[in-house]
Amino acid sequence: MESPGEDRLDGMRQDTLDPAVFVTPEEDGRSTRVELFVEGRSVSRCWIVSQQIRLGRAVVRMDGIGGVGTEPAFRKRGYARRVLSAAIRAMEAGDAGLSMLYGIPNFYENFGYAQAGPEYLIEVEPSSGSGTPKRWTTRPATMADFEEIRRLYDLAIEDAIGAAVRKPNCYAWRRLQEQLQHGDVQECVLAISPSGEARGYARRAEGYWAADVLGRDNPGWRVVGEVISLDGEAARVLIDKGLARVAPLDPARHRGWLIAAPHDSAVATAAEWMGHRLRRDEKASGGSMARLLDAYRLLRDAAPELARRLSVSGCRLRRPLIVATPSAQVELSREEAGLSVRPCANAAGGIARDVWTVSGQELVRAVLGEAVPDDVCRLQRTGLTQEAAEALRAMFPRRCSHMYLPDRY
Incomplete structure (x- = not known):
């Protein structure tokens, strides 16, 4: 028997070409589980994660692939290949024109994926404070700032390429809201202009898998998960003062901070002006990959x-x-x-x-x-x-x- 038990069939749809693979919408309304069954047991699976991303003033529907894995006892049997093939069929029958993933090397090319571009990074080493514009300050964000932080993100990505359009209930916002509600004053700091207006923020964002992987691959650097700025002055004060507030360095372990941010952003422009290094991590295979649907x-x-x-x-x-x-x-x-x-x-x-x-x-x-x-x-x-x-x-x-x-x- 290569199908789930009768008690698991609600909402599940059998793949048109592979009867052992089933496609199931998740309760979150944005992801779909694709899994292969052997004798009633789910042994290999992945998730299709539907997102919208910015393409400048346009919003593009994109289906991401994540959580690809096979139970250890069932590996080397081609099950992951069958699951991914079924996932691609499901995506091609859907509404998205594009699929993206963050993958291991020398595997996803077999399914039509190719390099989507490098990882854009900024290396920031501690400075003397000369980069701070006059009368600009930083302060910890509180729950009262939550809607303003969301507004800053939306404004900052209006002309961006590839940035996620965040819905109010998305995981990134839900988690930040929980942290602010619990009084975590180190999670996020705001850049405050001389007129008292918030113009950007730096967010630690530890615990997200992408931040953890970036830290693992870059020993000696303290990863700051997100730095958002509407202009150069706000970016400068965040780089010069804000990073140390959200992610204090351990001199025995860290030479500086590592920020993942596009090099055509206000943050990257300010960092380069301040003498910090912009870095492009190119990969021959794996990393950020994309496929036309x-x-x-x-x-x-x-x-x-x-x-x-x-x-x-x-x-x-x-x-x-x-x-x-x-x-x-x-x-x-x-x-x-x-x-x-x-x-x-x-x-x-x-x-x-x-x-x-x-x-x-x-x-x-x-x-x-x-x-x-x-x-x-x-x-x-x-x-x-x-x-x-x-x-x-x-x-x-x-x-x-x-x-x-x-x-x-």
């Missing part, structure tokens, strides 16, 4: 930001541009209301079109700001008009895709 859904969700970039650049895109991946073709065309995104059967015949032939992996990297369209264009056999090439450069500039540590799945 559906080109039309991905480009449809991204359309508001792509249209904004075209408008700012002045690119006209007077004739349709076909984005041709191995699995689908999508037509992009300018309209008065913005950018029209339509699935199309093929790029032959009809009105004149430009065709951008691109792999699914390269399209995902371009959307996340981690691929250079010029390089992709040079690799394709069919040429693009200058107008189409300029439109691609405008729509897919280099950015720093980053999800903050408390949101990783």
